[in-house]
Amino acid sequence: MAEILTPKRLTIKVCVGLAVLAMVMCLCALVGTQKISLERVFVGPGNEPGQNTDYEIFVGVRLPRVILAAIVGAALASCGVVLQAILRNPLADPYILGISSGAGLGAIIAVLSGLTWNFWGGSPIAVFAFAGALITVWLVWCIGRLTGKAQVTSLLLAGVVVNAFFSAVIMFLTAIAKSEQVFSTIFWLMGNITEKDPLVLWVGAACILTGICGLFGICHNLNVLTFGEEQAKGLGVDTEKTRIVAFGLAAFITAIAVSLSGLVGFVGLIVPHGVRLVFGPDHRQLLPISAVIGGAFLVAADTIARIVVAPAQLPVGVITAIAGGPFFLLLLAKYTRKVGWLK
């Protein structure tokens, strides 16, 4: 009999993944326009400010940004896994149910309104994007339920319609906005990881990690749910409850990720597929491994975005799309679940 996943095997895989993530984060934090030495970083801050700039750049500037990229990548990849499962659609990503357009609309309203206040370290764009994302998801959920209990198709359709409508409103607002306002919004819409207030970073990280842990609790049910409503019920899964928990947590996590970094595309689509191709579709390992790989992928992409046209910076969404596509095709060509030693 083929091996069944055990907690021990899963723990080993996740620990190896976390070690790789830590290495990627460390290496990427050392890379940038200003060269810094790891030895100098370990010396510590020194007695006075400015005494050890290597340490200050590493700890004060690059490490928070790398951590932000890691948690946003983990959030998007794990939400991609969950939405692909509950919608039974391999093309689903965290933005499929209108989150992107809702957040985008919130962001552009914040920019046009000219607000400058600060809410717990969050800018008006972040706060409005978060609210816009959640309101849109709630709207899509309500529309999806109006059409009946078989929600998968109706949810997808509602998401597509709401996305199209809000995208039109975004285009209208962009057309009537001033050029400097348009520039900052477009940069945000393409996915933009920048330094964040530490409070925002840690609160966001805590919420995302808690959400991912919550999603892990329903992973076995997600396996069964990919076989459809009837089969899942026959195997003892409360499909309605599982779907509400999965949808609610995924929407919440994505909304936080979007408010932290704008619309970073592709991570939520290709990372789950890449991990599935190599490790198989069992969600008990697909979710945690995708989260780890998603984090590492976005950290690496953000580092490339920082240095490729230095001193200017590219939106990270550009890199995830350019690098992610060929990387995914490579995986697709190389693996079709033939890598027994990784499973």
Add this chain to the structure above:
Amino acid sequence: MRGIIEVENLSFGYYDKTILKNLNFKVMQGTFLAVAGPNGAGKTTLLNLLCGLLKPKNGSIDIDGANVESYSVRELAQKVAIVRQEFVPVFDFTVTEVVSMARTPYLGILGFEGPADKKHISEALEMTDTAQFASRPLANLSAGERQRVFIARALAQDTAILLLDEPTTFLDLKHQVGIYDLLKRMQREYSRTIVAVTHDINLTIQYCDETLLLGGDSSYRYGSATDIFSSQQIEKTFGVRTFEGTVGKQRFFLPIGKFAKANQITNGKS
């Protein structure tokens, strides 16, 4: 004596159309029941009612002494397993992964299988002769092999009642007989109650204890397969003439179409 399945005055329909009307029958534990009838007679609907997926419009269904609606989804999945018709999953699960899903109603909060679960999975794979391709993705198997995997999953669910919706569709003769032998073994050795929707009258007569024949016009007949099936009854229910023969004391029926060679031999008479 109490039956493990008791159906009383069961009625069900879709929109204005009544499919099942005042259905009454009782299935004792360890019985092999065949549900037969023409397309659209309500065979699959009946299975969906028995496993709690649909709610009766009138009447009641008791499973193991309690109304089917009184069980939680998880509790019911520990009593009733169901094998549905041909299905290809969206994602590339292996045979072992699919069969291990049968243990879902028994798993703890983290959802990992323990030694007892693995024993059930392993036995089910062996019994259905699917262990040989346990590590292959389900989508890479033939339709017949996939059907055997889903039967393995139902066996691994370790329930007293096994519902099967046309379990031998897509199977070659060897595997058709193999599946019925397996189900008979489950009935005899493990006292499982088996309810199988089938279109194969001859296998029904050979293997099943009881038959529920749904007429397609809300009528039904319940009894032993030998009593239920006759050429006249088959022609009335299915609109097809049959040639009736015997092997020892067992009867068999050969359906005869307008252009069938047997039609010439029998000169159009049943």
